[in-house]
Amino acid sequence: MNKKVSTTEEQVKIRQETKQIFKRFGKKRGNLMPILQKVQGKLGYLPQEAMLEIADFLEIPGIDVYSVITFYNQFRLNPPGRHSIRVCLGTACHMKGGYITLDAWKRRLDIDRGETTPDREFDLDSVACVGCCVMAPVTVVDGKPQGKVEPTKVDGLLLAFEHEQEKKSKNENG
Amino acid sequence: MKMADLSTITSAFQEIKNRAESHWRALYDSGKPVIMVGTATCGRAAGALEVLKAIRGELKRQNLNCPVIEVGCMGHCYAEPVVIISKPGYPSICYGHINPVITERLVKEFILGDNPCFEFVLGALEENDLVPSFSDFPRAKYEKRVILKNCGHIDPTEIDHYIAKGGYSALVKALQMQPEQIIEEVKRSGLRGRGGAGFPTGQKWEVCRRAVGEPKYVICNGDEGDPGAFMDRAILESDPHSVIEGMIIAGYAIGARYGYIYIRAEYPLAVERVQVALRQARKLNLLGNHILGGDFNFDIRLFQGSGAFVCGEATALVACIEGKPGIPRPRPPRMATRGLFAKPTAVNNVKTLAFVPQIINNGTDCFAGTGTEQSKGTAVFALAGKVVNTGLVEVPMGTTLRQIIFDVGSGIPGGKRFKAVQIGGPSGGCLPEAALDLPIDFDSLTNAGAMMGSGGMVVLDEDDCxxxxxxxxxxxxxxxxxxxxxxxxxxxxxxxxxxxxxxxxxxxxxxxxxxxxxxxxxxxxxxxxxxxxxxxxxxxxxxxxxxxxxxxxxxGRCPALMCQDLVAYYIVPEKCERSCDACVGTCTVEAISANKKRIKVVDQEKCVKCGTCLDACPPQYNAVVKLSPPSEVPGSE
Missing domain, CATH: 1.20.1440.230 (NADH-ubiquinone oxidoreductase 51kDa subunit, iron-sulphur binding domain)
Structure with a gap:
């Protein structure tokens, strides 16, 4: 495999952190999914350097790692934002206007599904169903399911983030 | 199994059971009120964790030392967050729609005082003369809780609660039977796979037991991918040990060495709770080598999916565990002869496995006595969409759609008309009003063009296209x-x-x-x-x-006024109140403005059709209407 030698600090760090995770696993192909999940859990996404390290460790072609990553919805190729927004588009959420909620998030954050805002503050994606159908339409904000998120609540949630930000910068400044 | 083993197993379990029962009794023997908060995912979405925090805080402020335990989902999801208070001298009362403010009142007035706060009562768990009980609800007539019976009543992170409620006794019974006997029992019960296809479970196990190849595997399919279904999540979060016990029995019956519980990535809480449950079962030697001192070895690993609907298909699920993309392969060879790592594998749904301990404990007749000719037992449905009482219901097979939607679910909210019910998710279909009196079982649904699927039921009303x-x-x-x-x-x-x-x-x-x-x-x-x-x-x-x-x-008309491209929002000038600006303020894209006469007008170019103005317009004016096709808007081309 064509190994990319990198010198930048970030890439070295990625490789180190990826290798740390191998300690808990054997070199079985069956460990690929759990390893990918752990690496993504640590780094927030699966950069090329991590993929190459994993392929090396399991002694499988890099393309096999890539094909698994791109097959499953949960794996990300891009760095995440500080806050994750997941709009549920399950049946109940869809029928109660989940797509309208998604539109509202897109409009407010000015990004599309699967993207991260340029300041890496928010990333936006949809999710098939989080199983809280009775609270439809649901948006999972930073891992916490929020029920009945309609366009006005989108604004409310964003306002809460803004407040927090302001508070933080106030505290930092004195 | 040798006789010596049998007495070891029963005495080992008796010791575990005694300890569990005294642990459970201690909860109530203290004479203090016991408070239970439902903190499954649906409860959390409604704010159950805030309620939990508020209860603990208020108890501390009042210097009260009552046990507060987290339980799973009772199925009354429409009333989340729910809290159950069992105070000596009173029936166990369940409260619905709780928030931190109500919590404070409950502590001050009911736990400290003696006012059960009737205004927040949902129902009592047992019949009594003080408050209406759940058995008085119309749904009680139809419901029959078999695999949901523990859900919402025990702490899923405490194995002792499950054991005290009779858990793991089926395993002890099973370990004293011959594996063939167990398979025969399951076959006679008529249990069919609850994942949707309805394949007879006993038959699957028999083929797997006879298949050549070692080690054999049992897989619990918890890849509940159907959008609109959440019963597997609720069971894994609320009563994980019932599934684990079913798996161990399945493993013993087919002669498996290992089991996998496959849970989809979207269910992090279920993953967490199953992990805890596995650890506890291992600690008590209900899992692992020489289970309860006998000669049966079986261990379960948890495998987390990564988001692919197709992995609900058994061959794709197995590919996923093997570390490959989840692409199905042709069958035969069947999973039971050539499955995970090319070894014989029994893949069963969460609910199917949860039924197994019940069948072993209560006998096949009890299971086979409910349901229809071809579909035995009960079915669990997740009721969601346009229905008043959303949540989980468990009813005998053969209950009609009308009974589930209108009696158990209390019908359609807002006085709207029922239009259809979507059953079985993307594999199922939409059944109209004419099909409401259909008794539901595997075969009747297939004949109607739908499918049992995993049991998701989304009710649609006149506003759904x-x-x-x-x-x-x-x-x-x-x-x-x-x-x-x-x-x-x-x-x-x-x-x-x-x-x-x-x-x-x-x-x-x-x-x-x-x-x-x-x-x-x-x-x-x-x-x-x-x-x-x-x-x-x-x-x-x-x-x-x-x-x-x-x-x-x-x-070019959408009769339900739902398809965004075929509708337009219009403010009827005769109805619009000049002094009201409700819609202007809520419009998320500033598409509404007032004209010279202070009548509000929607700029159709700017409008994104989100419907916020329709909700904002006060009901006494009711001036915002949806029109389809959009050319109906006066003045448009």
Missing amino acids: MVEIARYFLEFTQRESCGKCTFCRLGTKQMLEILNDITQGRGKIDDIGMLSQLAEDVKAGSLCGLGQSAPNPVLTTLRYFRDEYEAHIKE
């Missing part, structure tokens, strides 16, 4: 198709494009014929259940709601 729901499901299956079979990969894509055209006002009259043709081809030309059933939502809506397709195509 049937073309749009068909389009939605096809968009889902099209995206989730693994791409192996041409008809599934390309056929669903073509069907989706036609449906997109229809819902956006570009439909042609021969589209309907083309859709039916493609639907048949995709069904015939696909290898796995995903492709074979993907056209079902389109076929059933075409069969029962053809007129809606025709209205979209011929008139």
